[in-house]
Amino acid sequence: MMKKILLVFLGTTLIGCLGPSLEERRKKASEILDSWVGSNINDYMRSNGYATETRQLPNGNTLYVFHRSVTMQTPTYTTPITTTYTPNYNGGGTATTTGGNVYGGGPATYSCTRFFETDSDGRIVFWRTEGNCF
Numbered sequence: 001m002m003k004k005i006l007l008v009f010l011g012t013t014l015i016g017c018l019g020p021s022l023e024e025r026r027k028k029a030s031e032i033l034d035s036w037v038g039s040n041i042n043d044y045m046r047s048n049g050y051a052t053e054t055r056q057l058p059n060g061n062t063l064y065v066f067h068r069s070v071t072m073q074t075p076t077y078t079t080p081i082t083t084t085y086t087p088n089y090n091g092g093g094t095a096t097t098t099g100g101n102v103y104g105g106g107p108a109t110y111s112c113t114r115f116f117e118t119d120s121d122g123r124i125v126f127w128r129t130e131g132n133c134f
Contacts, residue, residue, distance in 0.1 A: 025134040033114070033127050041118045051116075061125065062118050069111040076105035 020028070036044050041064055045051065051064040079099040087093040112133035117126040 022134060029129075029134050033129070036116070036124050036127065039124055040122045041116060041124055042122060044116065044124065057117065060120060062122075064116045064118065066114040066116070067111065068113075069109060071107050071109045074104045074106055074108050077103045079103075 041062075045064075049066065052067045053065045055063040055065070057063055079101045081097060081099040083095055083097045085093050085095050110132040112129060112131045114133060115128050115130075116124050119125050
């Protein structure tokens with residue numbers, strides 16, 4: 001059990017060292033999306049792909065929904081193999097091998113949904129996201 005806790009701790013620590021923090025990625029994503037406010041939704045779609053659906057809102061504005069999903073293989077980690085030899089009283093002994101456990105390697109699905117509200121001229125007036133958009 002202790003090895004699993006240590007493995008999770010080391011894994012998250014190492015991942016944190018690989019790039020910007022989650023908070024930094026969220027801030028950057030928000031800045032990018034904020035920069036689209038006031039722009040025409042057609043310009044956004046030319047740069048980022050077409051909406052997966054649109055909805056007419058009660059206030060007359062249009063909601064554009066962009067949903068993206070990706071499944072990827074997670075990396076694997078194998079614990080180090082160690083062998084311990086314990087001698088006994090008659091000159092023999094016992095060899096105990098531990099480790100060699102494999103963790104990870106399964107699929108992980110990440111999805112992101114972005115919502116853009118536009119006015120009657122097609123100008124983006126509001127946005128929000130759900131999921132793993134960072």
